[in-house]
Amino acid sequence: MPERHRPSLPLPLPLLEHPPERGDAAANRKRILAAARALFAERGVDGTSMDAVAAAARVGKGTLFRRFGDRAGLIDALLDDAMAEFQDAFLSGPPPLGPTTPASVRLEAFLDELVRLIDAQLDFALAATRATAAGAQVSAHGPLALFVRVMLAEIDPSLDDEVVAELLLGATSAGVVYQLRRDRGIELERIQAAARALLHGVIESGDDGPRGAAHPPIAARASDGRRSAPVRRPPAATKP
Amino acid sequence: MPERHRPSLPLPLPLLEHPPERGDAAANRKRILAAARALFAERGVDGTSMDAVAAAARVGKGTLFRRFGDRAGLIDALLDDAMAEFQDAFLSGPPPLGPTTPASVRLEAFLDELVRLIDAQLDFALAATRATAAGAQVSAHGPLALFVRVMLAEIDPSLDDEVVAELLLGATSAGVVYQLRRDRGIELERIQAAARALLHGVIESGDDGPRGAAHPPIAARASDGRRSAPVRRPPAATKP
DNA sequence: ACAGTTGGCGGACTGTTGGTCCGTTTACCT
DNA sequence: AGGTAAACGGACCAACAGTCCGCCAACTGT
Numbered sequence: 001m002p003e004r005h006r007p008s009l010p011l012p013l014p015l016l017e018h019p020p021e022r023g024d025a026a027a028n029r030k031r032i033l034a035a036a037r038a039l040f041a042e043r044g045v046d047g048t049s050m051d052a053v054a055a056a057a058r059v060g061k062g063t064l065f066r067r068f069g070d071r072a073g074l075i076d077a078l079l080d081d082a083m084a085e086f087q088d089a090f091l092s093g094p095p096p097l098g099p100t101t102p103a104s105v106r107l108e109a110f111l112d113e114l115v116r117l118i119d120a121q122l123d124f125a126l127a128a129t130r131a132t133a134a135g136a137q138v139s140a141h142g143p144l145a146l147f148v149r150v151m152l153a154e155i156d157p158s159l160d161d162e163v164v165a166e167l168l169l170g171a172t173s174a175g176v177v178y179q180l181r182r183d184r185g186i187e188l189e190r191i192q193a194a195a196r197a198l199l200h201g202v203i204e205s206g207d208d209g210p211r212g213a214a215h216p217p218i219a220a221r222a223s224d225g226r227r228s229a230p231v232r233r234p235p236a237a238t239k240p
Numbered sequence: 241m242p243e244r245h246r247p248s249l250p251l252p253l254p255l256l257e258h259p260p261e262r263g264d265a266a267a268n269r270k271r272i273l274a275a276a277r278a279l280f281a282e283r284g285v286d287g288t289s290m291d292a293v294a295a296a297a298r299v300g301k302g303t304l305f306r307r308f309g310d311r312a313g314l315i316d317a318l319l320d321d322a323m324a325e326f327q328d329a330f331l332s333g334p335p336p337l338g339p340t341t342p343a344s345v346r347l348e349a350f351l352d353e354l355v356r357l358i359d360a361q362l363d364f365a366l367a368a369t370r371a372t373a374a375g376a377q378v379s380a381h382g383p384l385a386l387f388v389r390v391m392l393a394e395i396d397p398s399l400d401d402e403v404v405a406e407l408l409l410g411a412t413s414a415g416v417v418y419q420l421r422r423d424r425g426i427e428l429e430r431i432q433a434a435a436r437a438l439l440h441g442v443i444e445s446g447d448d449g450p451r452g453a454a455h456p457p458i459a460a461r462a463s464d465g466r467r468s469a470p471v472r473r474p475p476a477a478t479k480p
Numbered sequence: 481a482c483a484g485t486t487g488g489c490g491g492a493c494t495g496t497t498g499g500t501c502c503g504t505t506t507a508c509c510t
Numbered sequence: 511a512g513g514t515a516a517a518c519g520g521a522c523c524a525a526c527a528g529t530c531c532g533c534c535a536a537c538t539g540t
Binding site for chain 1: 518
């Protein structure tokens, strides 16, 4: 595969360059990743032990664990690798994902493609989200979330982009897609359409007629005094 | 706790009555659930082995496993228990969640409360979603999803409620809330507001002025011929 | 009240697995 | 070529989910 070239863009991705690596180490890493990919595809992620990966890669367990830290690390590395192409696409690729397109269209294309990608690797994607340590996120999540945030902010600077971005990504997470596709046999297009709907709603009913007003709670008068703020980003820090 | 009384409502919940249970068995189950709850709260779900639960409950491992099948079963039972109250609330409780309220308000209240509940049990909720077998869902998911579907369909029968409901629940899943709250320290209200925004968007820009038109893809003209259908439910089965 | 039977109970036991350790080997630099 | 620091490998370990089966005590019918 081609070296991943992350272009500038105003996205300060904290891409940690791996420090120089000895020749055999690099070779072993490749072998391990390849072997893992094959085994995961064949027997499933859960059905593949680290021993098996090491054996298939003709490598000792020690090597395997030193390279990737632990099981989650291996899976994450694999996922990252699979996402590299996608990241290039929306950071520097051609329209409609690339930077030459209006933000709203890019974001829409992004969600479409994200759902498609997850679906294409459903089992693996699901296993990856489940395998990472509790509370942690797959490392690919960061860049994705950042992209969505930036797009949202560009579309409507008053949006609470930080939060909305996460919800949007949650709505199109592997678990959801799995449930819909595998358990319910629903067509991919319906999922993509629904994701678009969520997106359009949050960016002021589409861009054809911004009506100024945000989406206040339907029931502003309801029950206790809890609900109040609309979708707007809070003024600043709440606690000094 | 009071017997969970699920009233009629047009929700055909497949509530499997537990068949008669011997006295000691029931007592043991209670002890196990209590012990598990305590240990999970104290050491975390991941840090608690089945051995530990059995010991704390003063029960043999055999008993533990026969009752709950496996680790996932225990966690699921616990979660189910925690959700019982919530289910009663939106099935038969007082406004704004209960059946005497318009659907849009109920759904909004539902999301608010769901997020609040997840947050209140963050660690446990997260662990629960991760602990269930790959591809499976926590059993509490079913009733929740059904409720959202029914509400959505009532608000706008042309909506693809089946899919939108899942995305909405995915957007407010434990993983998302965890990420936002723990890792980013974001206030609960912002999450609830964002969830409301997603909801409002999908139900035609709020109920104050339905404009008839759906949310078509922003870029109907874009790229390849993939994207097409709006948020609407497809006519019927696609393959005869 | 009592004996029989069925289901529940307990905890020893097993197989698997993620992860560690350390003596040995090997790539890279001078 | 020689030295050094890093990588390698696979034996080893501890932990843990889940199973098995002999023992025991609730319910049932008389």
